[in-house]
Amino acid sequence: MSDQSNIIPLTRLRALLHGSSRYSARTVESIRTRVRLCQQNPSLHSGEDLGRRPPKSHAGGGRNVTLFLELLGVAALILLNAFFVAGEYALVTARRTKIQELAEEGNRRARAVQKIVADPPRFIAAMQLGVTLTSLGIGALGEQALARALDPVLATVLAVVIAFLIITYLHVVIGELVPKAVALRYSERIALGVSAAVRGFFVLAYPLIWILQSSSELILRVLGLESPGEEREALSEAELRMLLGRATEYGEIEREEQEMLYKVFDFADKEVADVMVPRPEVVALSIDLPPEECLAAVIESPYTRYPVYRQTLDDIVGIIHVRDLFSALNDQGFANVRIEELLRDAYIVPETKDLAALLADFRRTNFHMAVVVDEYGTMAGIVTLEDLLEEIVGEIEDEFDLPDESVEHVDDKTIRIDGTYPIDDFNEKFQVELPIEDYHTVAGFVFGLLGRAAAAGDEVEYNGLRFKVIEVEGSRIEKLEVQFVEPPPREQDEPHEERAAAEG
Template sequence: MNKWLHFLNSVLKFVTIKVSKFKKFRRKNKMSEGSLLLQIVIIIILTGINAFFSSAEMAIVSLNKNKLKILIEDGNKKAILLDNLLQEPSKFLSTIQVGITLAGFFASASAATGLSQYLSGALQPLNIPYSNQISMILITFLLSYITLVFGELIPKRIALRNSEKIALSSVGVVVFISRLFSPFVKFLTFSTNFVLTILKMKEDNIEEKVSKEELRSLVEVGKEHGVINEAEQEMIENIIEFDEKIAREIMIPRTKVFLIDKNISIHELFENKEIGKYSRIPVYENEADNIVGVLLTKDLMMEAYKKGFDNIKVADLLQEAYFVPETKNVNELFNEMQLEKKHITILIDEYGGFSGIVTLEDLIEEVMGNIADEFDDEDLSIRQLSRNKYLISGEVSLNDLNDNFNFELESKYYDTLSGILIENLGYIPEDNENIEPITINGVVFKPQRVRNKKIEKVVMTFDKDKTEDEKAKNKSNEDE
C-alpha cells in the first residue's frame, strides 16, 4: 500500500512540475499570442485566396459554351470578358496557377515561421525530444489538409454545381490578376516553350494528347458514376478517335462496290436487281480503275420518266466524281464533303488505282454506330457459337476484332481478318479450298468458306487466359 502511495505521489509531483513549467511558458509568451492570432488570420485569408482561384478555374473550364454565347448575344459584359479569357487558355491557366502557387507559398512560410515555432515552444516544457522537427511536421500535415479540403476540393465541388454564377462573378478579378502578373506569366510561358524546344516537343501536340486523355478519363468516371451509359460512352470515344483515322480504314473496298460501265444500256442496267439498293453508283470506262463519274439513280428515274428508257444514256447523266487519296484524314474528309456537298467520295491508292468509296453514311456510322437499312445484310459479322468459339465474317476489320476481344492483331498490308489470314498462309487460296487452322497470338482461326479468292467465313476459337498469357509473353520479349 505504501508503495502505491509513493508511486502516486511521484506522478503528482511530475505533473505539477510540468504544469508549472507550461504556465511559465504561457506567461512568457503572452505577448506572442497576438502575433499567433494574426498569423492564423493570414493563413485563413491565403486559404480563401487559394479557394477563389481553384473555384474560378473549375467554373470557367466547365462553363457551358452555349449559355456563354447566349449571354454574349444579350450584351453581358462579363460574358464577353470570359470569352476573351478563353481565347487564350494557356495564359488563363498560367494566371490561375500563379495565384494558387503564391497563396500556398505564403501560407507555408507563415506557418513555418509562426505556428511551428509556437507549437515547438509548447512542447519543450514536456521534454519531448526533437520538438522543433515534430512541430514542423505536424503543422505541415495540418496546413496540407486545410489547403486540400478548404482550398481545393470543396471550392471545386461548389464551382461545378454553380459554374455560370461563379465564372461570371470571378472573371473580373481573374482578368485583373492576369494583367497584373502579365510579365511574370509571359516569362513562365517563354521558359516552358524554351524547355519544350530543347526537348524537341511541340506544345500544341502535347496539349492535344493531354486533352484527349483527360476526356477519356472523364468519360470513364462518368460511366462509373452512372452519369452516362455504355452507348453514350462508346459514342464519345468514337468522336475522340474520329480524327485519328484515315479514309482507308473505314472505306467500302472496291471488291464490294457496285460499279457500272459507262456504255451499259439502260435495259441491261435495270436487269440487274442490285441497282435498287443504291442511290449513287460509281461509273467506270473500260476498266474499274478508270472511274469517270457518279450516277444518281434519282436522276436516272427522272430522265427515264421524261424521255423514256430508250432515249437516255448513262453517259449523259453522270455527275463529276469526287476523288481523294485513301490516306485522307477522316475528319478532314468529313468537313470537305460537307463543304462540297458530296455524299460519296472515290478513294485512290498510291498508284492512282481505284481502292474503294466512302459515303457520308460511313462517316456518320463511325460516330453513331451501325445504321441498318432494308438493304443491309442481316448476317451478323461476329456471332458467338459457344463460350470460346465465334463465327466471323472475313471482312471484319482488325480494329473491330481488337476492340471486341482485346486482341493485338496487326498487319502492315491488310486491314481485314481475311487479309491477315491470307498473309499468314503465304498464298491466295482457291475457291472452296480446305484450309488448315491458322494460329495467331494464341487465337485459332479455321477458314470455313473461300470464294472469289477471299476468305468469307472463319470460325475463331480462343482461350481467354491463354491469350492473355501469350500477350504478356510477347510484351516481355519486346521489353527485352
C-alpha cells in the same frame, strides 16, 4: 529605502564571516559568494533575511495572459495559411466551364473568379505571398510561445524541440493538407467563396505582389520561358478521352454519347482505305448494258448510286443515280434511254486521303460517292457519305438494308465470318488486337499469316485465336471460322479507356 534595506542582509553576512572560525571552509566560501552577489546586485534579497524567498508578485498572471494571446495568434496564422492554400488550389483546379456557366447566369462571384484567374502571374504571386508570410509568422511566433509554455515542466532544449514538432505538425496538417484536400473536393464552391477576399488582398498587398510578379517574369524571360497564362491552354486527345471516361463513370454523359465522341477522335486518324467498300464487293454497271438490264440490276441491289465502267472497273466513266434512271425510263421509255446520257461525274480520290478531308470535300461539292484508286491508278473500291457517317454514329440501316449475316455464332467459343469483315470492326466488336496497319480485312490478315494462297481447311493461330479457312473462291478467302480461347464477348465494354491510357 532600497539602500537601507540592503544593510541588514550585508551586515548579517559580515557578522557571520567574523565568526567564521565556527564554520567549515565550504560554508565560509558560500557566505563570501553571497556577499559578493549582494554587492553586485543590491536588489537581490532586498529587505529579506538569508534563507527566505522573495514575496510572490503578480507577474505570473500577466505572463499567462501574454502566452494565451501568443497561442491564439498562432492559431489565427495557421487558419490564415489554410485560407491561402485552399484558395490557391481551388482557383487553380476549378472547372473553367462551370465558372463560365455561372457567370453567364449572372453570378457576381463567378465573374470575380474569372477576373482573378485571367492574370495567372499576379494571382500566383499574391497567393504565394500570403502563404509565405503566414508560414513565417507561424514559425517565429509559434515555436517561441510553445517553448515558453513547456519550459517550466521540461528542460529548455527539450521544450524547444517539442514546440518545433508540434508547430510543424499543426502547420502541415491544418494549414496545408486539410485545405488542399477540401479545395480539390469542392474547388468551384471554395473558389466562389474566397473570390472577394482574394481580390481585397490584391489591393492591400499590391506593392509586394507587383514586386514578386515582376521579379518572377524577369527571371522567366532570362531563362527563355513563358509566363503562366501566355501559353495556349489545350488538352491532348488522350486527356480528353480520359475526361470523357470519367464523365461517363459519374453519369454526366451516356455510354452511347461517349462512344460517338471516341469515334470522332478515331475518325480524324483514318484514311479512305480503312472504310471503303473494297473492289470485289463493288456493285457496278457496264455502260454497254441495255436500260432494261440496268433496271434489273438496280432492283436486285439496295443502293441508290452505282459506278458505271467501260470494259473494266479500272475505267470508271461516271456515276448513275437510280432516280435519274427511273425518271428517264418513265419519261422516254426503254427504247429511247441512253445510259451515258444519265451519268454524273465520278469523284476520284486516292485511298490515302484522310476521312476528315473527304467529308469536307463531300460537303463542298455535294458528292455522295467517290471512286477510290490506289497509287497505280487502279480502282480499289468506292466510299460513300454514309460510310463516313457510320464511322461516327455507327451502322445506319434503312428499310432496304439486308440483315447483317456476316457473323454466325457456331458455339460459345467459335464464330464464322465473311473474309471481307473489316479488321478494325472485328477488333472493336470482339475486343481483340489484330494488327491494322497492313490489313483492312480479316481475310487479308489470314492471307498474310499463311504467306501463300489459301485453301479450304488451312489453319493459323495468333494471340489465342485460331483462324480456319472454310470457303475459298479463286485466291480470295470467302469464309473464315474463328475460335477463341475464351468465349467471345458479345458487347464492347471499355476498350477506348484502355487506348486513352496507353496514349497518355
